Amino acid sequence: MWRYCLRSLVLVVVASLAAGVVHAADAVYAPLWLYQGTWRVSRSDLAAGAKPDELKNQCALLGKYFACQQTINGQAGALVIFIPAAAAGHYYTQNVRVDGFASGRGNLEIAGDRWTYSSTRDESGKTVYYRTTNAFTGKNRIHFESAESNDGKNWKVTGSGDEVRVGAVAR
Numbered sequence: 479m480w481r482y483c484l485r486s487l488v489l490v491v492v493a494s495l496a497a498g499v500v501h502a503a504d505a506v507y508a509p510l511w512l513y514q515g516t517w518r519v520s521r522s523d524l525a526a527g528a529k530p531d532e533l534k535n536q537c538a539l540l541g542k543y544f545a546c547q548q549t550i551n552g553q554a555g556a557l558v559i560f561i562p563a564a565a566a567g568h569y570y571t572q573n574v575r576v577d578g579f580a581s582g583r584g585n586l587e588i589a590g591d592r593w594t595y596s597s598t599r600d601e602s603g604k605t606v607y608y609r610t611t612n613a614f615t616g617k618n619r620i621h622f623e624s625a626e627s628n629d630g631k632n633w634k635v636t637g638s639g640d641e642v643r644v645g646a647v648a649r
Contacts, residue, residue: 506562507544509588510569512617513537514546516645522638533641560586571595584608591615609633618643 519531537546542562548555557574567588573581584597591614599606607627612620620641625633 506566507539507560509567510544510546510560511537512614515643517620517641518644519641520639524639532644534645571597604628605630 513535514537515535517533517535519533521531524530532551534549535546536549537544544560546558546560548558554576556576559572559574560569561571562568563570563585569586569588571584571586573584575581582597582599584595587594587596593612593614595608595610595612597608599608605628607630608624609626610622610624612622614620621638622641623635623638625635627633
């Protein structure tokens, strides 16, 4: 009888520990699920009377990889892959286009409702810095601003706009 009780206790402890590990892993990816769904994207430079873009994110978690396939106006755009970095709220990112080419590793830092993507690219022997900031207002609205810099200090805004969720979150 005591063996049965001990075996049951061990199973309960192992199940509890496993649930804690799963819960902790889920917490790392929890903010990224905000992207899931369909969004209406209105760029600041959108011509008067022009229709906003429709961005659909289909997101999934596979092991340590979180990815969102982005479809823009019905056309597959890219697969965006997120991998947690060592520090909380930091991720490595990679965009893979439908032709199989990848953009190179980028970074994402999430600080509350402010998400900052950053990357660099070598252009003609010079490093160009890129940054896109997403400012969330609740779960259904994002204001974005993209900028680039030749020195990583002085930034030129290259685009901005707003995204509004138009479909229910499917998670």
